[in-house]
Amino acid sequence: MEHAKPLPSYLVQRFHGWQKTTYTDNQSWYRRLADEGQHPRAMVISCCDSRVHVTSIFGADQGEFFIHRNIANLVPPYEPGGDYHGTSAAVEFAVGALKVAHLIIMGHSNCGGVKGCIDMCSGNAPELSDGTSFVGKWMELLRPGYDRVKDTADPATLQRTLEKEAVVTSLTNLMTFPFVRDAVESGRLSLHGLWHEIGDGALECYNPDRGTFETV
Amino acid sequence: MEHAKPLPSYLVQRFHGWQKTTYTDNQSWYRRLADEGQHPRAMVISCCDSRVHVTSIFGADQGEFFIHRNIANLVPPYEPGGDYHGTSAAVEFAVGALKVAHLIIMGHSNCGGVKGCIDMCSGNAPELSDGTSFVGKWMELLRPGYDRVKDTADPATLQRTLEKEAVVTSLTNLMTFPFVRDAVESGRLSLHGLWHEIGDGALECYNPDRGTFETV
Amino acid sequence: MEHAKPLPSYLVQRFHGWQKTTYTDNQSWYRRLADEGQHPRAMVISCCDSRVHVTSIFGADQGEFFIHRNIANLVPPYEPGGDYHGTSAAVEFAVGALKVAHLIIMGHSNCGGVKGCIDMCSGNAPELSDGTSFVGKWMELLRPGYDRVKDTADPATLQRTLEKEAVVTSLTNLMTFPFVRDAVESGRLSLHGLWHEIGDGALECYNPDRGTFETV
Amino acid sequence: MEHAKPLPSYLVQRFHGWQKTTYTDNQSWYRRLADEGQHPRAMVISCCDSRVHVTSIFGADQGEFFIHRNIANLVPPYEPGGDYHGTSAAVEFAVGALKVAHLIIMGHSNCGGVKGCIDMCSGNAPELSDGTSFVGKWMELLRPGYDRVKDTADPATLQRTLEKEAVVTSLTNLMTFPFVRDAVESGRLSLHGLWHEIGDGALECYNPDRGTFETV
Numbered sequence: 074m075e076h077a078k079p080l081p082s083y084l085v086q087r088f089h090g091w092q093k094t095t096y097t098d099n100q101s102w103y104r105r106l107a108d109e110g111q112h113p114r115a116m117v118i119s120c121c122d123s124r125v126h127v128t129s130i131f132g133a134d135q136g137e138f139f140i141h142r143n144i145a146n147l148v149p150p151y152e153p154g155g156d157y158h159g160t161s162a163a164v165e166f167a168v169g170a171l172k173v174a175h176l177i178i179m180g181h182s183n184c185g186g187v188k189g190c191i192d193m194c195s196g197n198a199p200e201l202s203d204g205t206s207f208v209g210k211w212m213e214l215l216r217p218g219y220d221r222v223k224d225t226a227d228p229a230t231l232q233r234t235l236e237k238e239a240v241v242t243s244l245t246n247l248m249t250f251p252f253v254r255d256a257v258e259s260g261r262l263s264l265h266g267l268w269h270e271i272g273d274g275a276l277e278c279y280n281p282d283r284g285t286f287e288t289v
Numbered sequence: 290m291e292h293a294k295p296l297p298s299y300l301v302q303r304f305h306g307w308q309k310t311t312y313t314d315n316q317s318w319y320r321r322l323a324d325e326g327q328h329p330r331a332m333v334i335s336c337c338d339s340r341v342h343v344t345s346i347f348g349a350d351q352g353e354f355f356i357h358r359n360i361a362n363l364v365p366p367y368e369p370g371g372d373y374h375g376t377s378a379a380v381e382f383a384v385g386a387l388k389v390a391h392l393i394i395m396g397h398s399n400c401g402g403v404k405g406c407i408d409m410c411s412g413n414a415p416e417l418s419d420g421t422s423f424v425g426k427w428m429e430l431l432r433p434g435y436d437r438v439k440d441t442a443d444p445a446t447l448q449r450t451l452e453k454e455a456v457v458t459s460l461t462n463l464m465t466f467p468f469v470r471d472a473v474e475s476g477r478l479s480l481h482g483l484w485h486e487i488g489d490g491a492l493e494c495y496n497p498d499r500g501t502f503e504t505v
Numbered sequence: 506m507e508h509a510k511p512l513p514s515y516l517v518q519r520f521h522g523w524q525k526t527t528y529t530d531n532q533s534w535y536r537r538l539a540d541e542g543q544h545p546r547a548m549v550i551s552c553c554d555s556r557v558h559v560t561s562i563f564g565a566d567q568g569e570f571f572i573h574r575n576i577a578n579l580v581p582p583y584e585p586g587g588d589y590h591g592t593s594a595a596v597e598f599a600v601g602a603l604k605v606a607h608l609i610i611m612g613h614s615n616c617g618g619v620k621g622c623i624d625m626c627s628g629n630a631p632e633l634s635d636g637t638s639f640v641g642k643w644m645e646l647l648r649p650g651y652d653r654v655k656d657t658a659d660p661a662t663l664q665r666t667l668e669k670e671a672v673v674t675s676l677t678n679l680m681t682f683p684f685v686r687d688a689v690e691s692g693r694l695s696l697h698g699l700w701h702e703i704g705d706g707a708l709e710c711y712n713p714d715r716g717t718f719e720t721v
Numbered sequence: 722m723e724h725a726k727p728l729p730s731y732l733v734q735r736f737h738g739w740q741k742t743t744y745t746d747n748q749s750w751y752r753r754l755a756d757e758g759q760h761p762r763a764m765v766i767s768c769c770d771s772r773v774h775v776t777s778i779f780g781a782d783q784g785e786f787f788i789h790r791n792i793a794n795l796v797p798p799y800e801p802g803g804d805y806h807g808t809s810a811a812v813e814f815a816v817g818a819l820k821v822a823h824l825i826i827m828g829h830s831n832c833g834g835v836k837g838c839i840d841m842c843s844g845n846a847p848e849l850s851d852g853t854s855f856v857g858k859w860m861e862l863l864r865p866g867y868d869r870v871k872d873t874a875d876p877a878t879l880q881r882t883l884e885k886e887a888v889v890t891s892l893t894n895l896m897t898f899p900f901v902r903d904a905v906e907s908g909r910l911s912l913h914g915l916w917h918e919i920g921d922g923a924l925e926c927y928n929p930d931r932g933t934f935e936t937v
Contacts, residue, residue, distance in 0.1 A: 101911040121356055186382070506889050520779060
């Protein structure tokens with residue numbers, strides 16, 4: 074593998090800053106995390122988007138959240154015969170091995186993946202739907218959601234509606250995993266659906282009784 | 290989807306604290322991130338492990354890193370006909386749409402996924418290799434790596450060697466993606482392989498000339 | 506004292522969040538608590554265990570409960586000649602200076618201190634009984650209780666029986682303090698024995714007429 | 722033990738409220754805490770004072786802090802031959818068995834124990850110094866601190882100075898425990914000294930380099 078480059082110096086410099094400050098001040102915690110292993114309370118599935126930092130929003134430190142991040146925070150349905158399912162593997166590890174008590178799906182505003190899904194499903198992104206795009210295939214997970222909400226009046230509302238629909242889709246798909254269903258029904262795991270507004274800094278939580286997202 | 294629960298109150302409380310402090314203090318930046326979109330400089334692929342926070346280690350703020358996290362920071366090889374490839378979709382989005390300049394694979398010590406791979410490949414974890422485990426199937430990505438390093442003397446060294454082999458495997462697999470190869474060869478993208486020691490707070494960077502990881 | 510470290514930054518961040526929300530919203534109450542002094546209605550003696558939060562369970566706010574926490578919520582017998590008796594001092598302050606109306610002993614399930622007592626008294630923890638362990642010496646307070654209940658059939662039942670015996674032991678020892686006995690007999694103070702089941706969220710209260718704990 | 726009374730009905734009512742709301746919403750977490758045991762990150766030693774709630778101030782939930790509370794948040798020096806040392810036992814359990822990474826001493830303003838110490842040491846509280854008072858004997862732990870700071874100009878300043886001196890005394894005494902010293906010197910444990918102003922909602926942290934408390 075001859076193509077790797079050295080770390081850019083601005084990152085080297087910042088890392089050394091972290092070592093001399095945060096690491097040094099919290100050495101005891103990092104050593105314990107290494108020696109005793111992780112015991113995270115929750116798994117969070119959020120988007121890869123650079124603007125979404127759940128640890129910041131929730132004042133969480135190393136060791137608290139087991140975090141899987143993918144495009145548009147999607148969970149595929151249970152498909153035991155499938156190939157490399159990175160998301161399913163992460164869910165299995167969190168619920169089965171780590172026994173997390175909470176599984177949080179964290180959607181967000183301005184989601185590029187959801188925008189791609191709208192473009193694709195409305196016929197405006199042939200490069201996503203022609204079968205050559207991994208993003209296109211991944212966003213097919215949300216096509217049923219798109220079909221449910223596509224008649225929403227204006228584009229901005231459609232975008233937000235589908236972002237929230239993505240959260241509900243993931244929650245619904247999670248319940249198709251037998252080990253998730255078992256853990257939820259026995260009271261050992263609880264699921265939570267969130268949607269974060271990046272610009273306003275607001276947070277909404279899915280209320281299944283009303284089928285709506287409500288400001289936290 | 291009737292199973293979602295409200296957000297635990299300690300997280301609600303902490304979120305409100307974030308809103309009144311970090312958000313309020315940085316509102317202009319969050320608004321711009323929402324209005325102008327994200328322009329991350331780098332993509333990072335790291336592990337879901339709760340002890341790995343690349344934003345902390347590199348002093349990165351909202352908007353800097355596009356982050357995909359999966360078990361053991363693995364990238365599958367290019368397989369255009371495959372099903373839901375969350376990792377491949379994330380790489381395509383970062384390189385194709387966001388045009389990141391750096392793609393960093395971040396491995397780490399004490400990796401539970403790598404430990405599972407060793408157990409599975411050495412015949413000590415039938416529950417991972419019997420075809421019913423998503424973690425087992427996912428870690429098959431690292432079986433060739435295991436076969437290359439399995440004769441390493443002691444278990445602790447084997448674990449670390451395979452953690453680093455996982456980083457090199459991901460870098461190698463990345464180069465099988467035509468759009469990654471094009472971007473690397475044209476100088477628009479550089480790849481970087483890192484391995485982080487959680488307890489000591491150390492960081493090592495892959496040096497392709499020597500084929501070793503060197504302290505940053 | 507050169508060994509103190511700065512507060513970890515995640516706690517600093519959360520504290521600032523508390524200042525801008527809970528504190529700001531309740532400033533008048535905190536100021537009054539500072540200006541007028543505390544007038545708690547009850548003293549609670551509970552375990553140090555991180556899973557026991559009496560303020561949460563009873564919806565109590567700042568100013569309501571004077572709380573002493575030690576291993577296994579034990580009260581030693583009255584021993585006026587002894588050295589530093591932290592528990593006895595706390596009881597004296599609550600009853601004598603603060604004149605609380607209730608004194609609640611709060612036991613709980615899964616108590617590590619009680620488990621240590623069982624291990625020690627059954628000869629399975631020489632490190633606790635060899636005289637070098639503070640935990641061992643502290644748990645000697647419960648040895649008479651262990652001797653009373655040790656013939657309980659199975660280990661799980663023994664653990665719960667001894668957890669409740671610890672509550673009764675503390676109530677009994679409290680009555681050996683002359684100032685507690687005076688206050689109880691004159692009707693100025695009432696004693697209460699509770700046992701909390703952490704996993705089920707249940708609460709049981711000691712009924713002295715039947716000598717049993719009954720679900721609240 | 723015939724003197725125990727039923728739980729006051731206002732507490733019964735509140736407990737049922739907690740069961741139906743907080744417990745029900747967080748059942749999965751409470752079950753995990755019961756099944757998997759506690760893994761608290763920090764031990765906190767704070768005062769019994771009803772106005773001091775470290776979990777509130779730090780947005781901490783069940784399972785996060787192992788909390789010992791006594792009068793004036795004092796730690797006695799290491800005395801292996803002594804009798805029931807509740808504080809020493811709690812420290813031993815937290816450091817030895819739970820392997821906490823942080824040990825936080827949390828002092829506070831308006832501390833009644835510290836006020837008693839001043840009264841006693843200045844000869845104005847014979848009932849504390851005549852040998853019959855547990856509070857008096859307990860506060861003897863702080864007499865050397867009083868002697869160091871007693872010439873402070875005015876009473877209000879003396880009170881605050883001695884409250885902070887109590888924190889430093891506890892930190893200093895902690896280091897006389899061999900197992901604490903070992904853990905600190907090997908980087909597995911860090912000590913922190915805090916002082917909280919109840920009325921203003923401020924927090925100060927001990928800086929050993931300057932020997933002063935600084936606003937967080």
